[in-house]
Amino acid sequence: MLARQEEALKDFEDLAGKLPWSDPLKVWEVNTCFKKKKTKHKKMSVNSNKKKIVNGQGDKLDERDDGGFVNSALDSRILDYYENPAIKEEISTLVGDDLASSKTETDEHSKEETEPQVLKFRVTCNRAGEKHCFTSNEAARDFGGAVQDHFKWKADMTNFDVEVLLNIHDNEMVVGIALTEESLHRRNITHFGPTTLRSTLAYGMLRLCAPQPNDIIVDPMCGTGAIPIEGATEWSNCYHIAGDNSPLAVKRTANNISSLLTKNQVQEGKLCWGMPIDAVQWDSCNLPLRTGSVDIIVTDMPFGKRMGSKKRNWNLYPACLQEMSRVCRPGTGIENGNIYP
Numbered sequence: 001m002l003a004r005q006e007e008a009l010k011d012f013e014d015l016a017g018k019l020p021w022s023d024p025l026k027v028w029e030v031n032t033c034f035k036k037k038k039t040k041h042k043k044m045s046v047n048s049n050k051k052k053i054v055n056g057q058g059d060k061l062d063e064r065d066d067g068g069f070v071n072s073a074l075d076s077r078i079l080d081y082y083e084n085p086a087i088k089e090e091i092s093t094l095v096g097d098d099l100a101s102s103k104t105e106t107d108e109h110s111k112e113e114t115e116p117q118v119l120k121f122r123v124t125c126n127r128a129g130e131k132h133c134f135t136s137n138e139a140a141r142d143f144g145g146a147v148q149d150h151f152k153w154k155a156d157m158t159n160f161d162v163e164v165l166l167n168i169h170d171n172e173m174v175v176g177i178a179l180t181e182e183s184l185h186r187r188n189i190t191h192f193g194p195t196t197l198r199s200t201l202a203y204g205m206l207r208l209c210a211p212q213p214n215d216i217i218v219d220p221m222c223g224t225g226a227i228p229i230e231g232a233t234e235w236s237n238c239y240h241i242a243g244d245n246s247p248l249a250v251k252r253t254a255n256n257i258s259s260l261l262t263k264n265q266v267q268e269g270k271l272c273w274g275m276p277i278d279a280v281q282w283d284s285c286n287l288p289l290r291t292g293s294v295d296i297i298v299t300d301m302p303f304g305k306r307m308g309s310k311k312r313n314w315n316l317y318p319a320c321l322q323e324m325s326r327v328c329r330p331g332t333g334i335e336n337g338n339i340y341p
């Protein structure tokens, strides 16, 4: 299973070298054709089973991948869904009154039959940084206007063919086209905490450590368990231990594990015997683990912004790093942490 995944990743790496990246629309076309073949989806833009977005004056409603609606004003509940939001991050999808279509779907379909096909698009803006004099919604709206003028595409929030991504981080801007219909960064997590790490990041951190079969992998400050849960899902031939000193965090991790087990059971239609993971409450500065008993530690320590404080980190970091070095077996694994001084 792991070998197959690695092969698939290798194929993707090779593919990356062959795609016409200087022409993003070509890449999108290739991807769409591939997905159509692969999944036999009728249409990439079939979102018709989702509710229509209310686009009234000043309403900034955004439809997330889970089909739910969230207010795109800076809402702490949204922030929790994203990578440790020590940096402010704001996400909006273009909803300019002048851009979004108010036509009914029946109108759309009858028009489509008679007129040459015009691509439908929406812009989703991800903004992180303190010094912007615009919101992500304003950026999405203005950028959407420019896209519309340039390509003569039609803005459509729900029935779009192309999702244009506008990622703004401080004074950097990256424009892209979404190649997956659904973001994968929330996979496996149902119970979120104040600093839940994106599953995609957790996967990358684990992969950098090159886990080997039977490795014991520990996250001593697991929060909601994003890292060890990703580990137990993708490296199921290893044993994962998730620990945290907060009882609430341990409970969230346990809930996430149990939701995932139920989901797998429903999807596969058979009893799922469990996952190679345990969740425990402990102090990472005094781990109940034998010296030299752990192969890999992957963790995401508190930055001292949303969680803990920078002052406390001066004592916490040396104490827990020393304890981590005690429990690590020399010569196995590659230590990889997410440390922001």
Ligand SMILES: C[S@@+](CC[C@H](N)C(=O)[O-])C[C@H]1O[C@@H](n2cnc3c(N)ncnc32)[C@H](O)[C@@H]1O
Pocket: 084, 193, 195, 196, 197, 198, 220, 221, 222, 223, 224, 225, 226, 227, 243, 244, 245, 246, 249, 282, 283, 284, 285, 300, 301, 302, 303, 307, 308, 316
């Ligand atoms: C940045 S959060 C980890 C977030 C986690 N990666 C997730 O996806 O939810 C840091 C975690 O360290 C925990 N923590 C802080 N001090 C600790 C200690 N001494 N022992 C164990 N855990 C600790 C906090 O309770 C918090 O859950």
